[in-house]
Amino acid sequence: MKNIILILSGLILISCNKSGVAKQEVKADLMEVIAEDQAPAAAVAIPPPLAVSEKLLPDNNTSNKDGYTPKKTDTISKKIIKNGDMKIQIGDIKKAQSQVNEIIKKNNAYIQKEEFQNTDMDDNLNLIIRVPHKNFDALVSSFSDGVGSVLSKNISSNDVTEEYTDISIKLANKKIYLEKYRNMLKSAATTKDMLEIQENIRELEDEIDVAEGRLRFIDDRVNYSTLTLNLYKEKVRSSATSEIGFGSRFMDSLTEGWNSFVSFLLGLVSLWPFFLLIPIIVFVWRKWKSGKKDKN
Template identity: 60%
Template sequence: MMLKKTIFSLFLLVFLNCTKTDKYSTVNASLIDVIPESPSKMETPPPPMEVAKNEVPGEVISPKKTDTISKKIIKNGDMEIAVPNLLDAKKKVSEIIKNNKAYLQSETFRNSDRSENINLVIRVPHQNFDAIINSFSDGIGAVEAKTVKAEDVTEEYTDVSIKLENKRIYLEKYREMLKNAASTKDMLEIQENIRALEDEIDVAEGRLRFIDDRVNYSTLELLLFKEKARTSATSKIGFGSRFGDSIAEGWNSFVSFLLGLISFWPFFIIIPLLIFAWKKWRRKK
């Protein structure tokens, strides 16, 4: 009889322990799939592509949304145009900018002894970039320099888009896990991972917006300048200017020599005294 009671008690303990284990397994099952266990602190979530391959078996994130990305070409240009009249040239440039649906990003004016110039930074719709360059080349003035560059950023744009889409999918998984968090510690760790992913998503979205802006609107730096006629006040080539410069340099050299001699005044006092003392000593000898 005593043996039966002992066996029944052991069976009851084993049954209760199994029930408790099943309960914890059910609550934390969703966390095991995504949250890597650590003795102290949850590690930063691995890159989205890694997670898709390793932590969610059987699920493949396909970049279907990025398969149809069109070519992303960034065009930039620089032009230098010599003009007979700076104000007239500026008016023509403003008209061309308006006709090509472009806009002026910045304008800088500079007036020197040799020239007057205006430096313009123009943002142009990519489809009008070649047309506006041709318009500036005809009828504004003499083109002194022109540079056009094209950069293909399709690969970078596609790569950022794929990673962004994976991060968004991974973020949704964390948000679902947050609803079923078993403890405050798990909740805080999941929230920290959500915050990190949201920051990475913001950076990726900002990069895509920047690329789209540079692709949709090309950048053209235009320099308009007018050479000034040389005068006696600005020219340093004539004989009169060189003669005057020589006189000034001679006077400056004389003043420098005189000031150099004055700087030796201690020697002019001490050396005669030493000579006088030496002669007096020799007479006594």
């Protein structure tokens, strides 16, 4: 009997231990499930809403997604602007002009401006010549050797590579931003956003036009150099004027002297109102002086 009671007691204890362990395992499993369910909820953060002004600004982080990755600027060659001016004394203006035209044609140049002055002392032909950059030195040498006597010559070179590079880089960036703004305009949600984007587009287009105009001007001055040429001819006195004798010069001097004397007299006559005032002033002054003496 005792043996049966001991066996039953052992079985009851074993079953109690198993149920406790099972409960602990169930609790542990529930805690793990709860922890797994709560962990993602705690990790998720709601992003703050974007303001309208932030939406209008180009997003640098999305440039690669939109395909607007800036391109590397190509290496720009040297940009040198060459200018010069020359003054040449010649003997025959027509002959010299014909020689100049031949030299200009030979060097693929052209005359941008021509001005001729004829005075009593000299003749002056002023030319502004545009010549390809590579032919500039040959043109200057041809004028120096075969046209006449060079009175003056000034040549200058100006390196504008840095300016050209800076403008090119800024221009490329402005075109990228312009394309972004145009794409943003298509998806603008409000009228305010649309007006703000359109204003940014207008400003960028104006800046791009100015930059492109400056680059075209620099390219023109680099590709074609400018030379200002002055052809000078001093006039000689004619034989009739140079052979005037002493007697003729003496008579001319007498005539000039008489003309000067007449001019002086006429000048005095033109002052007659002032001469009339002199006696009046003297009379008043004497009257005042005599009255002062009588009082004394």
